[in-house]
Amino acid sequence: MDPLTLAVRADDLDPNGHVRGPAYLAYADHARWAGLVAAGVDLAALREHGVGPVNLTTTIRHLGELRALDSVTITSAYEWGDGKTSSIRQQLHRADGLLVAEVTSVCGLLDLTGRRLVPRPQEHWRAHAAEPGLLGL
Structure with a gap:
């Protein structure tokens, strides 16, 4: 998936x-949803087929700081x-390349x-994605 x-x-x-910590999680969530959209997944179609995505666990490792601007x-x-x-x-x-966090989700x-x-x-993801390669499929 593209950055x-x-x-x-x-x-x-x-x-x-x-x-703050929850903002890092919001950034990661936003990137996951944007990736699904980029792959051509129609979430309404998923629901029509009786399935929906769930996040079971999330782990964040803080490695550096992000600041205003x-x-x-x-x-x-x-x-x-x-x-x-x-x-x-x-x-x-x-922006300077420093890895500030790693987020892992199941x-x-x-x-x-x-x-x-x-x-x-x-x-299911492969069947619903126009570009399954963006999801590693």
């Missing part, structure tokens, strides 16, 4: 003048297995009727 660059907003800052570039890489979950590893870099697709994870979620 996404976002500007740090004033309301992303904490009293110490650097970006910085920009952050997020790269995302998917890892697909044989089970019901996948992983996405995201790196957030400041995700799945929820059967919206049975309320259980569907097996082999990559098959």
Whole structure:
């Protein structure tokens, strides 16, 4: 998936003048959704087929600081297995190239009727993406 660059907003800052933790997670979430859109996934069509994306766990490693007027570039890489979950590893870099955070999420697709994870979620993503290669498929 192509990197996404976002500007740090004033309301992303904490009293110490650097970006607060939840904002890093918001940047990563935004990049994941933008990646789905770029891959041509129609989320309404997913729902019509009775499935929806879920985030099961997220881990963030803070490695540097972002401050006011910085920009952050997020790269995302998917890892697909044989089970019901996948992983996405995201790196957030400041404009000067410094790695400021790594975000790792375990995700799945929820059967919206049975309320259980569907097996082999990559098959659903591949079927619903115009550009599945952007999702590592």
